[in-house]
Amino acid sequence: MILVFGKTGQVARELATLSGDVTCLDRAQADLSVPGACDAAIRAARPDAVINAGAFTDVDGAETQVALATRINGAAPGEMGRACADLDIPLVQISTDYVFDGSGHAPRLPEDPTGPLGVYGASKLEGETAVSDSGCRHAILRTSWVFSAHGENFVKTMLRLGAERELLRVVADQIGGPTPASVIAAACLTMVQGLRVGAPSGIHHLSGRPDISWAGFARAVFDVAGLDCKVEDITTADWPTPAVRPANSRLDCTSLMAVFGIARPDWRDGLRAVIKS
Ligand SMILES: NC(=O)C1=CN([C@@H]2O[C@H](COP(=O)(O)OP(=O)(O)OC[C@H]3O[C@@H](n4cnc5c(N)ncnc54)[C@H](OP(=O)(O)O)[C@@H]3O)[C@@H](O)[C@H]2O)C=CC1
Numbered sequence: 001m002i003l004v005f006g007k008t009g010q011v012a013r014e015l016a017t018l019s020g021d022v023t024c025l026d027r028a029q030a031d032l033s034v035p036g037a038c039d040a041a042i043r044a045a046r047p048d049a050v051i052n053a054g055a056f057t058d059v060d061g062a063e064t065q066v067a068l069a070t071r072i073n074g075a076a077p078g079e080m081g082r083a084c085a086d087l088d089i090p091l092v093q094i095s096t097d098y099v100f101d102g103s104g105h106a107p108r109l110p111e112d113p114t115g116p117l118g119v120y121g122a123s124k125l126e127g128e129t130a131v132s133d134s135g136c137r138h139a140i141l142r143t144s145w146v147f148s149a150h151g152e153n154f155v156k157t158m159l160r161l162g163a164e165r166e167l168l169r170v171v172a173d174q175i176g177g178p179t180p181a182s183v184i185a186a187a188c189l190t191m192v193q194g195l196r197v198g199a200p201s202g203i204h205h206l207s208g209r210p211d212i213s214w215a216g217f218a219r220a221v222f223d224v225a226g227l228d229c230k231v232e233d234i235t236t237a238d239w240p241t242p243a244v245r246p247a248n249s250r251l252d253c254t255s256l257m258a259v260f261g262i263a264r265p266d267w268r269d270g271l272r273a274v275i276k277s
């Protein structure tokens with residue numbers, strides 16, 4: 001059995017759909033903000049592997065809830081890692097493109113220098129380090145711009161706003177790869193299997209192709225949904241937010257193919273499926 005944290009989230013919901021071998025825990029069963037809760041949950045469940053799909057994902061909210069975001073995204077994964085090391089089971093930790101500073105135009109490799117611009121990214125980077133330092137067999141999967149039919153995401157925001165308005169202003173100078181939650185869930189399961197049969201611990205990237213701006217992604221959403229809403233390209237400076245987002249979120253995903261045989265998905269397929277559902 002694979003134990004999954006973050007039951008109500010986008011990725012965990014897809015994990016539960018994909019596999020009958022997962023047990024997902026919600027906040028009431030394991031509160032990631034409470035020291036000891038993850039350790040106790042793992043020891044009680046005695047799983048064969050753990051996937052952490054739980055996180056504080058409110059990027060702007062993290063700027064003012066620093067301690068809580070850091071506890072959930074930084075300390076809790078470390079606690080999971082230490083429990084997994086003790087029980088000799090693998091851990092898959094999901095992380096984010098927001099650990100990078102967004103400079104330049106080249107796709108980031110897993111080993112490239114990090115430099116988070118905000119609290120969310122910094123807290124997720126702390127989680128990565130804590131998992132790496134825990135001594136467990138692990139895979140850290142950095143992904144980006146996650147969307148699904150459930151929960152909070154950019155696609156659902158665009159569908160809501162696009163149905164109400166004729167024109168939306170959307171930033172065109174932040175570039176990244178939208179990624180279906182279902183693809184991330186499938187990748188997590190593949191990585192668990194790989195780690196169980198000896199794949200090396202490490203960090204990998206997974207994002208949908210082709211890379212695009214948020215404005216371009218919004219246009220694709222309206223196109224697929226048949227919504228008559230225009231998109232005006234704006235700059236990051238035109239859309240001030242509490243947290244600074246990276247301009248270049250391109251991820252180089254080749255190591256995921258090399259180690260686990262997982263290819264970059266075309267996000268347009270996922271978008272059609274999500275909007276249809
Ligand atoms: N969303 C995105 O665009 C991206 C996400 N990621 C990463 O992917 C992973 C999955 O993200 P996604 O599925 O979108 O996440 P969601 O925001 O959809 O879900 C987050 C989950 O974490 C849970 N959670 C939050 N706080 C706590 C807590 N204190 N105790 C227990 N559970 C808690 C939430 O529970 P509740 O419903 O109770 O709040 C929810 O189940 C995360 O690690 C995230 O950082 C990476 C890149 C992009």
Ligand SMILES: Cc1cn([C@H]2C[C@H](O)[C@@H](COP(=O)(O)OP(=O)(O)O[C@H]3O[C@@H](C)C(=O)[C@@H](O)[C@H]3O)O2)c(=O)[nH]c1=O
Binds near residue numbers: 096154168170174245
């Ligand atoms: C709603 C809206 C947003 N925007 C901009 C703001 C921002 O720069 C960009 C994306 O907005 P959001 O706030 O939805 O996205 P954001 O919460 O920043 O998404 C991030 O979430 C975390 C969890 C991650 O890990 C990242 O990979 C990424 O997916 O779009 C517009 O320009 N116009 C709009 O109408």
